[in-house]
Amino acid sequence: MASPHLDHHLQLLAHLRSILVALGEAEQIPDESHALFLERFDELISGLQDASAPLYLGQDLISQVFHRYPQISHLVPRDLLWFFGGDCLHFMPEEEIALFQELDERRYAAEAQGLPFDWNQEKQLLALPGDSSKH
Known part of the structure; x- marks a missing residue:
């Protein structure tokens, strides 16, 4: 499980995949190489589901999205950059990296105490200005 x-x-990978599919349907890119890229993307998703995909495969594919499809780079969920890490972190500013580090620390603390952790809710709390993010 x-x-x-x-x-x-x-879910974020599935969303990004739907964007990539739409990009191909709009005929904005060469079809053959795009189809092969989508196959590798599907292999990543499948491999993550059964825990057989190494994270460096995700690093490679997400980095390729930025290089192959710069027109959609602003649509790549930032959470994926942090999740895969490595070269993906080059696409994140220092402030954003600090936010995700804090999120991970909160997640690990909650897991250690056996508490539920809502990633999106915590991310919103951390994004609040000033001391309003403290709870």
């Missing part, structure tokens, strides 16, 4: 954390990222 996948964790809520993994499920969240699988």
